Amino acid sequence: MRSTDRNTARDARELGNRTVLHRILAVLGAFDTSTTRLGLAELCRRAGLPKTTVHRIAGELVEERLLVRDEQGLYALGMRLFEIGELVPVHRTLSSVALPIMEDLREATRKRVHLAVLDGIDVVYVEILGATSIDVGSRPGGRIPAHATGVGKVILAYSPTATIQARLEAGLPALTPRTITTKDALVADLRKIRSIGMSLDLEESHLGVSCVAAPVFGFNKRIRAGLSITGPIGSMDPGLLGPAVRTAAFTLSRALRDAGL
Amino acid sequence: MRSTDRNTARDARELGNRTVLHRILAVLGAFDTSTTRLGLAELCRRAGLPKTTVHRIAGELVEERLLVRDEQGLYALGMRLFEIGELVPVHRTLSSVALPIMEDLREATRKRVHLAVLDGIDVVYVEILGATSIDVGSRPGGRIPAHATGVGKVILAYSPTATIQARLEAGLPALTPRTITTKDALVADLRKIRSIGMSLDLEESHLGVSCVAAPVFGFNKRIRAGLSITGPIGSMDPGLLGPAVRTAAFTLSRALRDAGL
Structure with a gap:
């Protein structure tokens, strides 16, 4: 031949x-x-x-x-x-370290707790704890454009420029009338997120729902995930809830680094 | 042609x-x-x-x-x-109904809470809540022979004869020296489980660990899952914990039937 x-x-x-x-x-x-x-x-x-x-x-x-x-x-x-699917390491190693900390956050705030990772230009929810009185439209394994949600924005804020660029180039579709859909507004919000160490999502992914999210870092101080609490917009006071989410995210980041993850 | x-x-x-x-x-x-x-x-x-x-x-x-x-x-x-994997209906529909109830059980007992389903002759853990002070050897997606664990035995006890027969024919491997390994002992234990409405696992799946499990029924009163709480053997009092697990399992069964699952 x-x-x-x-x-x-x-x-x-x-x-x-x-x-x-x-x-x-x-x-x-x-x-x-x-x-x-x-x-x-x-x-x-x-x-x-x-x-x-x-x-x-x-x-x-x-x-x-x-x-x-x-x-x-x-x-x-x-x-x-x-x-x-349960063997996928991004999910499994992260979840095993995160779940006890997420349970504490759930117990302290009585809000719905989300853990999500970036996959390409979207976030995927890996763990969710806590029921809510209203449908917040999230489920484990659910995928959502990163710019349109609190966990996604907080991950983008601490990601390399190329990652943010990829999201911008793919477009910024609106999930609600309040989703950020312009480059300038997104870049400004990411800058603000970096300055206060957390992101707010005010009905940007789901009408009537808001969320406060903080960044989770792993080994090498690289961004690994976003941790958030979510609830009906009237019940969420970022000033009150921000420190709780940030504390849990710091704890999780340290636990990941201690585990060499 | x-x-x-x-x-x-x-x-x-x-x-x-x-x-x-x-x-x-x-x-x-x-x-x-x-x-x-x-x-x-x-x-x-x-x-x-x-x-x-x-x-x-x-x-x-x-x-x-x-x-x-x-x-x-x-x-x-x-x-x-x-x-x-998150779209697999046995896992997804069951988990969405079960998680809030599992959280309540976790909060009330402070034990590790397991939800498992039968798949063939093994059980597969679909949800686990709560860390423990010792390694109990369980993880979501983990598979274990049904006769060798509390959730497995309680599902077998309420399963059709053909299911029990399939497990017996595949053999009863020992995971610990306390695993039930003879047909007569297993059949007697399944009869006891049906009479008291719960199963006990005394170091049968993992040395140093015991568990109390109750049956979860769905639509048509068919057995759907096993719900259990697990902990170090010294900390588990079945007389005290049995009613809590059974209550949660009844609640979950009713919720599944109400949802037509």
């Missing part, structure tokens, strides 16, 4: 494999928070793949416990995905 | 795809709680696959954010796996 033939064969194989991974992710990606169980027809429609393909892939995924199929023949995401 | 040719072609394609899924899972499965970052050589060794294959698959997984690669070139599981 000539070298070009080998390359062509390899390219074809790579294309084939990539297609398989894409198809697997298209099937898994068909499920979301409001659609947890799907029949074959709807699974095909959402995955954008033909019935025979989805039937075959779903069968393999069931065999590997990445999907389960109930008595009515509906598919759902399987426990093995949860088990793999 | 004759029908048999088509079948052969389809079989070959299915075999190819299945191999790809197997390989992907072999690469993802190379990571565990103690090994969160891996270089290419060690990744190959653990996945049992040749270097070129792992290099290609890992590259695709990085592209899809299922893996991340750090500055030193080490691979780790990526946030997208955590995000997908």
Whole structure:
């Protein structure tokens, strides 16, 4: 076999494999928070793949416990995905150190406590403690544009310029009429956050909801996460709650550094 | 193309795809709680696959954010796996209803609170609240044989006979010298659990640790989960703690039924 033939064969194989991974992710990606169980027809429609393909892939995924199929023949995401997800180190090592401190903050403030990390230009909630009287629109594993939330802004404020630039270049979509949507306003807010050591989110991610967030640093003093407390806007006094969140964030930062994380 | 040719072609394609899924899972499965970052050589060794294959698959997984690669070139599981895992309905719907009740139980007892579900013949911890003074060996996403732990035994006690039979047929491995390892002893313990409405785990899963667990029922009064509190064996008085766990489990069962879960 000539070298070009080998390359062509390899390219074809790579294309084939990539297609398989894409198809697997298209099937898994068909499920979301409001659609947890799907029949074959709807699974095909959402995955954008033909019935025979989805039937075959779903069968393999069931065999590997990445999907389960109930008595009515509906598919759902399987426990093995949860088990793999729990091993993701950004989540696991951070959560194990953070949870006791988050419990203390919850007990002291009776607010909903969030821990989030930056992933690209969004934040992802890794741990949430505490119910609230109103829906604040957050859930573990939930993803939100970093500029539009308290935890996201506080992480951006202490991130390298390139990270902030990436967020600006991707645009600043509005989640509510109060979301910061211009470059100048965001840059000014980030400067303010650095000067007071915490960020405020006044109905910027969810109407009726506000939040106070403080930065969490790890090994090398690098920004690792944002810690926040959230509640109905009338119940949140930043002057009162800021010191509590900042204290917990300092404690968590020191615990991470002590653990070499 | 004759029908048999088509079948052969389809079989070959299915075999190819299945191999790809197997390989992907072999690469993802190379990571565990103690090994969160891996270089290419060690990744190959653990996945049992040749270097070129792992290099290609890992590259695709990085592209899809299922893996991340750090500055030193080490691979780790990526946030997208955590995000997908958080959508698994057994975990998500149960956790959202259970967490406030678990927080109350934690506050009232100051013990470590576990929520676990049965998956096959094992239990998987879906939520854990509360640090303990000693290592009790449990973590969210952790898997343990059902007969060897309080939450597992209480779920088995209220499960269909076929489920108990499957556990018995798979064997009753000992996690400690106190784990129940004979069929007769397990059957007798499950009968006792049904009569008192809770299970005790006296150093059966971890030496020095005991636990009291109560059953959580969902829609159709089917067993859904086990709720437990855990602590150092000297600090656990079942007579005192049993009513607290049972109360929380009743509350959670009613909340699940009210939510149609």
